[in-house]
């Protein structure tokens with residue numbers, strides 16, 4: 336089994352689905368728990384954490400706890416999933432977490448591969464590109480928590496670790512898996528702890544995947560997972576077949592869309608659902624600044640809806656209205672009221688028989704997952720690149736779709752709530 340430690344929730348689902356695409360059986364667990372549940376014959380277990388912007392010592396401690404759980408559950412290889420835009424600061428957390436996990440795995444050499452071509456992230460001569468733009472020229476340079484103003488991955492990593500970092504170029508990758516493996520052995524013998532490896536497409540990542548199949552510790556984004564998964568599927572028959580409709584029976588009942596993201600794409604997806612005739616209900620925290628009352632009113636509205644048309648409950652506002660709401664209630668306060676309300680609503684809806692819960696927004700997803708007491712589940716079909724259905728292992732036979740604010744095309748929400756979509760990929 337490969338044990339993955341992801342530094343955020345949506346990164347966890349992204350890496351999980353990259354493994355699943357190659358036919359592997361993948362489980363995801365949200366947060367560290369007493370023990371990692373490897374279930375019956377999982378090929379990959381992902382522990383999704385929220386450590387990306389925590390203080391270094393906390394990020395290291397949580398990552399180590401997750402990794403120990405994965406090793407105890409039988410992981411033969413540890414994979415640290417960081418963001419494909421190398422989201423971090425000079426203090427970390429990628430370098431310190433890699434140092435700690437490498438030591439735990441007894442590894443004195445590891446690859447570092449941010450390239451994720453499916454998301455438009457590629458690396459050439461150590462420079463990271465986002466949709467053909469240098470990382471430092473991309474919108475990531477304005478990120479509020481981890482502004483990325485240098486595109487040179489080896490340089491970024493050297494500020495975060497005292498260990499030796501080397502670059503392996505695309506030309507070296509193109510020599511093929513056997514000579515790449517020899518290259519890695521030589522680098523390791525010469526004292527390199529981390530090889531930052533170039534890759535611009537899936538073929539490059541498949542070569543790297545073959546060369547690192549037996550490394551005790553590797554690090555990278557979902558692109559590396561795809562390359563590794565290809566190599567695993569070539570060498571081994573997956574321990575168990577991927578999720579089948581039979582595994583997922585019972586998940587195709589009534590659906591709901593819950594939107595808390597105020598991103599431009601989510602606003603378009605909400606309009607598309609409304610234009611398609613789906614009844615919709617807006618949570619207004621300014622009029623009713625109380626989570627419980629907001630939730631009760633929304634659930635009462637839900638009970639009045641005719642059967643057959645999947646409703647949408649949302650709090651999303653366009654930027655100027657959002658600013659108004661935030662200035663009246665406070666940024667953190669309004670978010671807290673609405674996130675708590677969404678959690679209560681999700682719980683009330685599942686009690687009323689809803690079986691497919693589609694959520695837009697990372698923070699909103701976090702509060703729904705917590706309110707539904709979802710500790711993890713089986714990764715199912717992909718609704719959009721990097722957005723898989725999740726079939727939680729808990730008591731309720733539900734299917735969850737957690738969508739990052741900007742992910743998916745305009746009709747994504749409409750398609751996601753259509754009957755049958757949890758059992759088959761959405762076209």
Ligand SMILES: Nc1ncnc2c1ncn2[C@@H]1O[C@H](COP(=O)(O)OP(=O)(O)OP(=O)(O)O)[C@@H](O)[C@H]1O
Pocket residue numbers: 345595596597598620650651652657660661669670671673674695696697698699700738739740741
């Ligand atoms: N009407 C509103 N007034 C104030 N805050 C709101 C309103 N609607 C939503 N919010 C808050 O805005 C935040 C949106 O964050 P969320 O992570 O859910 O979406 P996102 O940032 O677009 O998604 P992602 O993190 O996946 O990119 C949440 O905390 C939510 O509660």
Ligand SMILES: O=C(O)[C@@H](O)C(=O)CO
Pocket residue numbers: 343345346347349350417418419420451454556557
């Ligand atoms: O690697 C990525 O870009 C994503 O999986 C991610 O980490 C989102 O936060």
